[in-house]
Amino acid sequence: MNSSIDTFIRAEIVSFTRDPGDADLPQPGSLAHYSDGLLWLKGSRIHTVGHYSDLSHQLPSDSHVIDYRGKLIMPGFIDTHVHYVQLDIMASYGRQLLDWLNDYTFPEECRFANHAHAEALSNAFLDEMLRSGTTTAQVFGSSHPGSVDAFFTACQKRQLRMLVGKVLMDRNAPDALMDGISGIADSERLIEDWHGNDRLGYSVTPRFAPTSTKIQMDAAGALLRNDSTLWLQTHLAENSGELDWVAELFPGSQDYLAVYEEAGLVGPRSTFAHGIYLDNGMRRRLADRGANIAFCPSSNLFLGSGLFDREAAKQTGMAFTYASDIGAGTDLSGFGTLKAAYQVGQLGGQPLTAWQGFYGLTHGNAKALSLDSHIGQLAPTYEADFVVIDPNSTALLTRRAKHCTTLGERLFALMMLADDRAIYETWAGGICQHRRDL
Missing domain, CATH: 3.20.20.140 (Metal-dependent hydrolases)
Incomplete structure (x- = not known):
């Protein structure tokens, strides 16, 4: 893929920079969360990521921004x-x-x-x-x-x-x-x-x-x-x-x-x-x-x-x-793996938070495989491997989301209720490799 091609995607963005710990809330500095974020790709890599309001003025005048507001972007599983x-x-x-x-x-x-x-x-x-x-x-x-x-x-x-x-x-x-x-x-x-x-x-x-x-x-x-x-x-x-x-x-x-x-x-x-x-x-x-x-x-x-x-x-x-x-x-599905991991944990008195689960499925797994300098985060210079998640992919998820007041609750609902239908797009190497049938 041409390394000079710019791609801009506007969406909610969640990525972990380190282990969030075992508490109900992630450790300070372990989570990058942009409720209205911009993911800026240059070819196969991430150029920058941040709040849309902070980055939008840096975009070229003729930029086409893919508008995925209402969807959630995370690193690829x-x-x-x-x-x-x-x-x-x-x-x-x-x-x-x-x-x-x-x-x-x-x-x-x-x-x-x-x-x-x-x-x-x-x-x-x-x-x-x-x-x-x-x-x-x-x-x-x-x-x-x-x-x-x-x-x-x-x-x-x-x-x-x-x-x-x-x-x-x-x-x-x-x-x-x-x-x-x-x-x-x-x-x-x-x-x-x-x-x-x-x-x-x-x-x-x-x-x-x-x-x-x-x-x-x-x-x-x-x-x-x-x-x-x-x-x-x-x-x-x-x-x-x-x-x-x-x-x-x-x-x-x-x-x-x-x-x-x-x-x-x-x-x-x-x-x-x-x-x-x-x-x-x-x-x-x-x-x-x-x-x-x-x-x-x-x-x-x-x-x-x-x-x-x-x-x-x-x-x-x-x-x-x-x-x-x-x-x-x-x-x-990674969602299915985390759901089963939560159930196994409950049987052993070891509850799994959504923070632990999604960190493990992304940055944690990358780190254990010695790949964390390439993948597992949404950050500058990282390879552009990510998923676009639709939190309203099923009627049940939509109903549940109406009762969620925090990011942690929304992620936990995805961990327990989502499946492949929630994957709207999968990108690898800066290329959209899968798009859900609509």
């Missing part, structure tokens, strides 16, 4: 853990984790040996993500390198900032999915071709400890040591049966996390999905290394895996992020 290859098995009848893998996941992922199928699903998945207001995600492919090529290609055409990785899996899986000695070589080729190409990044992706030999995990750790700009994504402590299996397979390791530590997979760019069954010692070890746990509330509820303990994470300094975990997750 970020999803830290999702499987694009599982889009078509969403809402399959629930099983516990290990049964889910064998009954649904592995058979579905076998289909991605077909490159045309991978291309079609890549585009279908991105359509759904953008329709839900998500502009960046950390994504699992299948064990087929072509599944990652197809996904990166689709992302590059749309100029999206995405993290993706080929699943590494050399045991305890169907023969058609195991990558054996080729898995690391395929990953090296994908890194060479795609990592740092435009807005794309590579996440080294061992599925989880039971499906990778120690040799493969050690080799994955070597990839990270050779290039500190790579990311790491895998699963950790999601299900009690999974824990027993890991203890059986790695009898010499102190605990599940130690299996990854011994391979050199735990660092500041490492995301471990779920982290339900952790003790405080494990949480502190993750905190010490700067890793984060992807909290996947709708998936955890759907598979009956358990309830993530946000309070224990905070007390031990362990970073956590918010994620959909499609396909076991039940909603691609």
Whole structure:
């Protein structure tokens, strides 16, 4: 996109500059809110943002201002853990984790040996993500390198900032999915071709400890040591049966996390999905290394895996992020993820405020992924990834809004009642990539 093209959008604007804290009101200085704001883009980046009354006199005389008064602009939503290859098995009848893998996941992922199928699903998945207001995600492919090529290609055409990785899996899986000695070589080729190409990044992706030999995990750790700009994504402590299996397979390791530590997979760019069954010692070890746990509330509820303990994470300094975990997750929408996170929190006596939720879904997730210098805020020089939210997208939301007297109440109503219909537009890289059908 031409870097000199100006775009002006007038709307209410909300963006977080740092963690708002746990109180009913955000910490001073953590929230940028313009009830009548102007978002000024230059090409693919944000030039400035502020009150319309302060900025309007700076606009060129022939400026066309897109007038979205009555709508709300926020940074694009970020999803830290999702499987694009599982889009078509969403809402399959629930099983516990290990049964889910064998009954649904592995058979579905076998289909991605077909490159045309991978291309079609890549585009279908991105359509759904953008329709839900998500502009960046950390994504699992299948064990087929072509599944990652197809996904990166689709992302590059749309100029999206995405993290993706080929699943590494050399045991305890169907023969058609195991990558054996080729898995690391395929990953090296994908890194060479795609990592740092435009807005794309590579996440080294061992599925989880039971499906990778120690040799493969050690080799994955070597990839990270050779290039500190790579990311790491895998699963950790999601299900009690999974824990027993890991203890059986790695009898010499102190605990599940130690299996990854011994391979050199735990660092500041490492995301471990779920982290339900952790003790405080494990949480502190993750905190010490700067890793984060992807909290996947709708998936955890759907598979009956358990309830993530946000309070224990905070007390031990362990970073956590918010994620959909499609396909076991039940909603691609960030609103749906936050709604489920609130419900999980209520069951544990850990209420989630709208401030915490929307900070986490935007700046918080960006910070945990080391992307906070690029995305997650609406501020000068940041990439122009944002959503235009229609708070009157449904009759119920309109009714509820009439009884809201504060911004916090309005955001909480969106967190609990909104869905993809509330996403009026999704912009990524300064381009409107999705507009709701009217």
